[in-house]
Every structure is written in C-alpha cells, then in structure tokens.
Amino acid sequence: MIDWSKLPFGYMPTHANIRCIYTNGTWGDVTVHTEETITLHMAATCLHYGQECFEGLKAYRGNDNTIRLFRWQENAKRMSKSAQRIGMPEIPQELFKDMLFTLLKHNTEFIPPYGTGASLYIRPLMIGIEGKLGLNASTEYLFVMFCSPVGPYYKDGCKPVKVIIERDSDRAAPLGTGNVKVGGNYAAAVNATLRAHQQGYSSALYLDPKEKKYIDECGPANFFAIKNNTYITPQSSSILESITNLSLMKLAANIGMKVEQRNISLDELPTFEEAGQCGTAAVVTPICEIYDPIENVSYTYGSPESLGAQSMKLYNTLVGIQYGDVEDTEGWVTVFK
Ligand code: PLP
Ligand code: COI
Numbered sequence: 532m533i534d535w536s537k538l539p540f541g542y543m544p545t546h547a548n549i550r551c552i553y554t555n556g557t558w559g560d561v562t563v564h565t566e567e568t569i570t571l572h573m574a575a576t577c578l579h580y581g582q583e584c585f586e587g588l589k590a591y592r593g594n595d596n597t598i599r600l601f602r603w604q605e606n607a608k609r610m611s612k613s614a615q616r617i618g619m620p621e622i623p624q625e626l627f628k629d630m631l632f633t634l635l636k637h638n639t640e641f642i643p644p645y646g647t648g649a650s651l652y653i654r655p656l657m658i659g660i661e662g663k664l665g666l667n668a669s670t671e672y673l674f675v676m677f678c679s680p681v682g683p684y685y686k687d688g689c690k691p692v693k694v695i696i697e698r699d700s701d702r703a704a705p706l707g708t709g710n711v712k713v714g715g716n717y718a719a720a721v722n723a724t725l726r727a728h729q730q731g732y733s734s735a736l737y738l739d740p741k742e743k744k745y746i747d748e749c750g751p752a753n754f755f756a757i758k759n760n761t762y763i764t765p766q767s768s769s770i771l772e773s774i775t776n777l778s779l780m781k782l783a784a785n786i787g788m789k790v791e792q793r794n795i796s797l798d799e800l801p802t803f804e805e806a807g808q809c810g811t812a813a814v815v816t817p818i819c820e821i822y823d824p825i826e827n828v829s830y831t832y833g834s835p836e837s838l839g840a841q842s843m844k845l846y847n848t849l850v851g852i853q854y855g856d857v858e859d860t861e862g863w864v865t866v867f868k
Contacts, residue, residue, distance in 0.1 A: 535647035538682035540812060547637035548677035549630045552660075553620055554670070561629050563637060569673065572662035576669040582659030583714040584613035587811045588774075590635055590651040590678075590867065592642045593855030598867040601853050603631060605774045606655070613711035614657055618668035622657070630655070630676045635867050641680050645854065652681040652812070684751065684812040685733050691819035691833065692733035692808070694749060696797075697723045698825055701740040702750065702769075709740075709747075709769030716771075720750040734808070736821060738797070740769055746795040752810035754795075754818075755779065756803040757841050761789040763803075775809045775849070781861060782848050788841070797823070800830040805839030815846040 533543075544567060552559045576582040586606045591599045607627035615621060634653065635642070643649035655676045659669030685692050702720040703709025709716055723735040727750075736754065737747040746765050748754050753773040755764040762783035764776055780790045806818040817838045821830045833839045838846065851857030852864065 533643075533680065535643040535649045535680070536682075538643070538647075538649045538680055539686065540652070540681045540684040541679070543641075543679045545638045545641045545678055545680075547634070548675055549634045549637075550676075551626060551630060551674045553672040553674065558620075558623070558626055558674075561626070561633060563633065567677075569675070571658075571660060574662035574664060576659030576661060576663055576667075580659070580666055581713065581715045581718075582617055582619055582669055582672075584610060584617065584619065584657050584712055585714065586610045586613075586653075586655040586712060588653050588655075589681075589811055589853070590642050590653065591853045591855070592645050592650075594645045595855065596645075597855055598635065598639070598642055599853060599855055600631070600865045600867060602774050602778065602863045603628070603865060605777075609712060609772070609774070610655060610657070613713055616708055616711045617713055619657060619659060619672055622674060626674075627655070630674070632867065634676045634678055638678055641678065643680050649680055649682050650853075651678050653678045681812075684810075684814070685816055691817040691838070693731065693820040693822065694734050694736045694808075694818055695727050695730060695732040696821065696823045696825075697727075697735035697737050698743070699723070699726075702737050703740060703747075705739075705741045705769060707740075707769065709767075710771060712771060717750075724750050732822065733816075739767055739794075744794075744796055746797070746800075749808045749813075752808035752813035752816070755807050755809055756795065756799075757788075757805040757807075757839065758803050759789075760787070760841075761791055762841075762845075763791045763793070763795060765795050766792045767794075773810055775811060775814070778849060778861075778863065779809055779815070779845050782845055783841075785860075786844065786848075803830075803832060805842050806830075806832045807839075807842050815842055815849065817842050
C-alpha cells in the first residue's frame with residue numbers, strides 16, 4: 532500500500548514506461564515497456580557529449596476523480612527547443628501527446644488520490660544513442676517517458692526554505708544552454724547543491740553568469756519576489772523559461788498585481804516583502820531567507836512558518852486550477868480520458 536500523503540519527491544517503479552526511437556530521419560512506433568533499464572552503446576553521444584534533454588510535468592487527480600494535465604503543450608514545445616539547441620531532432624506535438632496519454636493509460640492507478648497533496652510526475656527524456664567517437668550529433672535517438680507518484684520537492688512541503696547565493700560556480704554561460712532543459716545545466720549545478728545542503732540550505736541561488744549583479748534562478752526552479760503589489764521575476768537569457776512562472780505572472784495580473792520581468796539587482800534583495808521559487812516540482816515554495824556568503828548577510832522574508840499572503844493566494848489559485856477546484860479560465864488544463 533502506498534502512503535500517498537507521505538510520498539517524497541522520488542522515483543517509484545510503475546507499470547510501464549513508453550519509448551520511441553528516431554532513426555533514418557524519422558520517429559518510429561510508440562512502444563510500451565516494463566523494463567526500467569536502458570541498454571546503451573558505450574560510445575553513445577549522450578554519455579560523452581551530453582546529447583540529452585528532458586522535461587517535467589504532472590498529472591493531478593481531482594475531487595471528482597477527473598485526471599488533469601497542466602499546459603502539457605508547453606512542455607512539448609520546450610522539449611523540442613531543448614533538443615534542437617543540442618543538435619537533436621524536434622519532437623512532433625502529436626508524438627509527445629501519444630506517448631503521454633499511453634503512459635497515463637498504463638499507470639492510471641499511480642495517479643495519487645485527491646487531497647493527499649501528491650501528484651504523478653512525468654519525466655520525458657531524449658538521448659543520443661548512436662555510438663560515435665568524434666564530436667558530432669548522433670543520427671539515432673531514444674525518447675522515453677516514465678512517471679512516478681510524488682509528494683513535495685522540498686521535504687517540509689510548502690513550508691518556506693532558505694537558499695544560499697552561489698558565488699563559486701555558474702550553472703550556465705551567457706550564451707550557453709541555461710535557457711533549455713538539458714542535463715549539462717544540472718551537472719554544473721550538482722556541486723553547489725551539495726554544498727548548499729551541507730550548510731543547511733535547500734538550494735543554491737545563481738547569479739547572472741556575466742556580471743554577477745543580478746538574480747538568475749535556483750538550481751531546480753525560477754525565482755520570484757513580491758513588493759508593492761508587484762510580482763517581480765528575472766529577465767535573463769541563462770534561465771529556464773518556467774511554465775509555472777509564466778502561469779503565475781498571468782494569475783498575478785488577473786488579481787490586479789503589477790508584473791515585472793526584468794533584471795533583479797542584488798541591491799534590491801532587502802526591499803522585498805515576499806520571495807519564492809516556482810516550478811513543476813517546487814510548485815510555489817516561499818523563501819524565508821537568502822544568505823549571501825560574500826557579504827555574510829541574510830535577507831529574510833515573512834516567517835519561517837507561513838507563506839506570505841500574496842504567494843499564498845497565487846499558490847492556491849495555481850494548485851486549485853491544477854486539481855480542478857478553481858475554474859480554468861485560461862484553458863490551461865487538458866482532461867485525460
Ligand atoms: N528552472 C529550472 C532550472 C528547472 O529545472 C525548472 C523545472 O523544470 C524550472 C525552472 C521550472 O520550470 P517549470 O515551471 O516549467 O517546471
Ligand atoms: C521540474 O520541476 O520538473 C524539474 O525538472 C526540476 C528538477 C530538478 C526536479
């Protein structure tokens with residue numbers, strides 16, 4: 532028996548994963564697998580030259596048992612953009628949808644019950660599989676979709692977290708791959724994440740890689756702040772365009788907040804009323820403290836026990852739409868039947 536309300540954000544085996552192979556310039560048939568491992572050529576381009584991209588989206592079970600997907604088309608689009616950035620083929624939206632719906636059909640019982648705070652996390656993944664020695668693009672690719680029921684990304688759920696400004700490394704370069712979802716960005720962030728955890732912080736907060744003057748994003752999520760009834764989030768070419776953040780910007784505007792997507796200078800940190808991380812895994816996680824190790828100064832927001840009022844309102848509206856409790860006026864939800 533799965534204890535749905537105590538699920539961590541982690542991998543759990545399910546009934547099936549879905550696969551499709553690209554070869555000779557075309558995508559093949561969609562196939563269903565129970566095997567959790569992949570056999571690869573040791574010279575596969577994903578292993579040496581990082582030809583790998585992925586996505587993250589969720590399926591939610593509503594109070595009426597309806598299963599909803601949130602803006603999956605945006606994940607499909609972003610996956611194609613990521614793939615193309617590193618020389619891999621586009622994924623047709625119809626193929627993405629076919630794989631997604633086949634995955635849900637085979638794993639419906641793993642979509643957590645309503646009211647447990649859990650959801651089904653879906654992880655599409657594409658890798659170059661041709662064995663090659665010279666630096667070049669593979670001509671063959673494997674596209675896999677698997678899923679796992681998950682609880683909150685940060686172990687205390689929706690409780691505020693502390694983050695530490697990362698000064699010793701960058702996750703992305705100014706003209707690098709920070710704006711797409713490729714494995715290399717995450718590899719570059721592993722050490723800083725480990726150091727952040729060792730020092731008692733939930734994640735590293737990256738600065739713009741060129742000038743180190745502005746906030747970029749957290750390792751696994753975008754950054755936002757709130758002051759004077761304004762939702763403020765970084766404009767940067769080295770951060771991922773978060774679908775959650777785009778949605779929060781729209782929801783903030785809908786409730787009469789001003790929305791600013793612009794550079795956020797470090798000097799502005801003391802002026803914010805609320806701060807937070809947002810993403811599919813992180814949902815809306817408030818930040819109660821940002822520590823800057825160079826200045827040895829901490830900026831604090833709200834209380835470690837509670838969400839700021841405006842973050843809370845945005846969180847409730849977003850999650851309400853995802854679970855079907857709040858009307859989906861933007862047409863963001865697709866019902867899985
Ligand atoms: N930034 C990074 C680096 C991420 O890995 C993610 C997660 O996908 C996000 C932001 C949030 O993006 P989204 O809201 O589309 O999940
Ligand atoms: C997501 O939010 O979907 C992500 O991919 C972030 C990841 C680090 C778990």
